[in-house]
Amino acid sequence: MTTDALRITGLSHRFGSVPALSDVSLTVPRGSFTALLGVNGAGKTTLFSLVTRLYSNVSGSIEVAGYDVRRQPAQAMARLGVVFQSRALDADLSVAQNLAYHAALHGMGRRAARDRIAQVLAQVDLESRAGDRVSALSGGQQRRAEIARALIHRPDLLLLDEATVGLDVKSRAEVLALTRRLIASEGVSALWATHILDEIGPDDALVILHKGRVLQSGQAAAIAGPAGLTQTFLSLTGAAA
Amino acid sequence: MTERRFPARAWFTAFRGIAWRETLRFVQQRGRFLAALVRPLVWLFIFAAGFRAVLGLSITPPYQTYVLYEVYVTPGLVAMIQLFNGMQSSLSMVHDRETGAMRTLLVSPFPRWFLLGSKLMAGVIVSIIQAYTFLAIAWFWDIRPPAWGYAAVFPALVLSGLMLGALGLFLSSAIRQLENFAGVMNFVIFPMFFASSALYPLWRMNESSPLLHDICAANPFTYAVELIRFALYGEMNWLAFGVVAGCLALFFGGAVFMYDPAKGLWARRKERG
Numbered sequence: 001m002t003t004d005a006l007r008i009t010g011l012s013h014r015f016g017s018v019p020a021l022s023d024v025s026l027t028v029p030r031g032s033f034t035a036l037l038g039v040n041g042a043g044k045t046t047l048f049s050l051v052t053r054l055y056s057n058v059s060g061s062i063e064v065a066g067y068d069v070r071r072q073p074a075q076a077m078a079r080l081g082v083v084f085q086s087r088a089l090d091a092d093l094s095v096a097q098n099l100a101y102h103a104a105l106h107g108m109g110r111r112a113a114r115d116r117i118a119q120v121l122a123q124v125d126l127e128s129r130a131g132d133r134v135s136a137l138s139g140g141q142q143r144r145a146e147i148a149r150a151l152i153h154r155p156d157l158l159l160l161d162e163a164t165v166g167l168d169v170k171s172r173a174e175v176l177a178l179t180r181r182l183i184a185s186e187g188v189s190a191l192w193a194t195h196i197l198d199e200i201g202p203d204d205a206l207v208i209l210h211k212g213r214v215l216q217s218g219q220a221a222a223i224a225g226p227a228g229l230t231q232t233f234l235s236l237t238g239a240a241a
Numbered sequence: 242m243t244e245r246r247f248p249a250r251a252w253f254t255a256f257r258g259i260a261w262r263e264t265l266r267f268v269q270q271r272g273r274f275l276a277a278l279v280r281p282l283v284w285l286f287i288f289a290a291g292f293r294a295v296l297g298l299s300i301t302p303p304y305q306t307y308v309l310y311e312v313y314v315t316p317g318l319v320a321m322i323q324l325f326n327g328m329q330s331s332l333s334m335v336h337d338r339e340t341g342a343m344r345t346l347l348v349s350p351f352p353r354w355f356l357l358g359s360k361l362m363a364g365v366i367v368s369i370i371q372a373y374t375f376l377a378i379a380w381f382w383d384i385r386p387p388a389w390g391y392a393a394v395f396p397a398l399v400l401s402g403l404m405l406g407a408l409g410l411f412l413s414s415a416i417r418q419l420e421n422f423a424g425v426m427n428f429v430i431f432p433m434f435f436a437s438s439a440l441y442p443l444w445r446m447n448e449s450s451p452l453l454h455d456i457c458a459a460n461p462f463t464y465a466v467e468l469i470r471f472a473l474y475g476e477m478n479w480l481a482f483g484v485v486a487g488c489l490a491l492f493f494g495g496a497v498f499m500y501d502p503a504k505g506l507w508a509r510r511k512e513r514g
Contacts, residue, residue: 052348074247077350088341092269104258105349107251
């Protein structure tokens with residue numbers, strides 16, 4: 001049986017009395033690029049924090065590749081690669097050292113890690129920068145290094161939380177194209193959180209999140225309809241405001 | 242139990258990775274190593290030398306005879322290295338949280354108690370290197386415990402280092418920003434160090450102020466100092482061992498609780514997006 005890369009059912013979360021997510025359900029099919037679209041404060045990062053166990057979900061369920069993150073956290077986390085919204089590489093260490101550290105955190109032996117580091121750095125076109133300190137890389141290169149790090153343990157699902165924030169147009173396009181390529185080459189699925197509509201293609205799976213609720217989900221072209229994605233998004237979120 | 246899916250080698254690999262990163266950071270921050278050494282050496286060479294003439298000490302266990310004040314104060318200074326190292330680890334945790342490196346650690350598939358424990362142990366290894374370097378320099382200052390005392394003090398250094406590191410870990414969960422670290426200096430490090438048996442024996446404290454004596458006797462750092470002091474002379478102080486082990490369990494348990502996604506720190510944090 002083929003399970004979804006990510007299945008979230010009836011997920012709710014509150015910060016004190018403030019609801020952050022209300023009855024969120026969504027799936028990321030295997031091998032898909034799924035965009036999670038929402039304005040700042042929509043609940044995207046909260047959702048990611050729940051999937052990655054930085055917060056604990058108390059209602060609803062989250063399954064990564066069929067493993068419940070609360071009941072089977074080790075299996076679920078082993079199948080998850082994460083690119084956080086804020087940069088999470090150690091700027092004082094080299095690119096390869098950062099990747100080696102991450103490989104160790106997934107229990108990968110030294111030899112396996114060394115081979116895999118070379119492989120993923122080639123995929124993100126950073127082989128020549130392996131020995132350079134992260135602080136010496138450009139913003140776009142750092143993002144690519146983070147994607148390489150997220151891939152090191154061969155996850156089933158990549159979570160990318162506004163991975164293009166702070167990048168120039170060219171770097172943004174490169175990071176997006178790289179993620180789409182990896183779906184084919186690595187057989188990974190991606191949940192791409194963004195508030196930039198240009199990053200969503202007509203064939204992508206799309207989930208629109210607003211004020212902690214899923215407003216629409218399905219193929220982007222079908223959701224956009226004849227009015228186009230921008231108009232539809234404004235109309236949906238305006239109605240929900 | 243889901244944690245069993247990892248073979249023993251994978252657990253070791255994860256621990257080695259965490260220890261390796263801590264060591265790399267330590268090697269890159271040479272100033273930190275020097276500062277950790279200079280601080281107790283200044284106390285030994287200047288403060289203790291000056292006080293030698295003023296402070297007379299009766300025979301106090303584990304010493305079999307009268308000792309110079311420098312000899313008395315040395316175990317306290319070793320513990321001071323570990324105290325500062327523990328707080329440095331706390332600072333490093335807050336820094337990691339602010340830079341996002343902490344997330345990398347916490348999204349590992351290994352259980353959180355293991356990840357925090359590995360980070361704690363890595364910090365202790367660093368503090369023990371500093372402690373032995375200090376003891377080696379002190380040897381040239383004629384502070385020469387029995388040779389086997391250097392081996393006997395090792396497990397005491399591990400335990401006291403773990404306890405003080407766990408305290409730092411626990412505090413790091415409560416410190417919201419790096420700027421708040423000055424408060425840790427004022428409200429934790431200095432009171433713990435001065436209100437302990439590091440600089441004066443408890444009986445002498447009692448002579449000047451019974452209240453101060455009681456405060457010192459309730460201070461876990463006092464027991465870390467005494468554990469090291471007795472071990473350095475090949476003796477076991479069971480009371481100190483019990484208090485240090487108990488405080489280790491308490492502080493580490495508190496830290497694991499605070500870093501638990503369902504409870505403590507992470508449950509209270511809210512981020513945009």
